[in-house]
Amino acid sequence: MNLIIDVGNTQNKFAVFENRVLLHRETSVTEDFQVTIGSLVLSYKNLKNCILSSSGRLADKDYRFLKKKFNIHILTHDSKIPFKNLYKTPTTLGVDRIALIAAAAIKYPKKNVLVIDTGSAITFDFLSMNNEYLGGAISPGILMRYKALNAYTVSLPLLKRKLPKTIVGNTTKKAIHSGVVQGVLFEIEGAIQAYKNKYGALIIILTGGDAHFLRDSIKNDIFADSIFQLEGLNNILENNKD
Secondary structure, three states, X not given: OEEEEEEOOOEEEEXXXXXXXXXXXXXXXXXXXXXXXXXXXXXXXXXXEEEEEEOOOOOHHXXXXXXXXXXXXXXXXXXXXXXXXXXXXXXXXXXXXXXXXXXXXXXXXXXXXEEEEEOOEEEEEEEOOOOEEEEEEEEEOXXXXXXXXXXXXXXXXXXXOOOOOOOOOOOHHHHHHHHHHHHHHHHHHXXXXXXXXXXXXXXXXXXXXXXXXXXXXOOOOOEEOOOHHHHHHHHHHHHOOO
């Protein structure tokens, strides 16, 4: 039984897998790290192995607590992965992106796969039908765009995300919603078309915190998968057990 931990800047994601079957997942704030682990240990007595993926920072005391309870694999660019990494600066490739491509390699062998992660940043990652990771793109996420408009102007308000009903915003608030959300949708649709033009048929995966917010507005055929990264981490853990 495997424990998956994805450490973010303000929140942590936890999942429990038995083989490839997801048994449990939850999200908690950083301050509740040890409480969450303690609860999972009580609920799942056979938890032995753990993978730690960190895009944020895990406190030393939390790491020591974790190390006492599990066989830990820390995901890095040196971990065994199920694809060929052709990224020219592999040591700078985010562990979250490594996990996403690992999931693509396992779930869609011999296919061109474009993984779009709509989180704090929006990332595009491409795996070729030859199982080669070629790279992708990184751009600001939805919340970051709203915050930037407020932070770098004098008079524009900070708004919560909202799907615009029309492309033409006839108030400042509606114009911001149209600019941010429609801008993201145009970016995603344009990227998908550019990849199709270059590589042909594609499997398109939409994941991340804003995936379900955006999915019904995307015209291309996509698979919205909220656990895609967790599945990739579970696979990497299986491949890196001693």
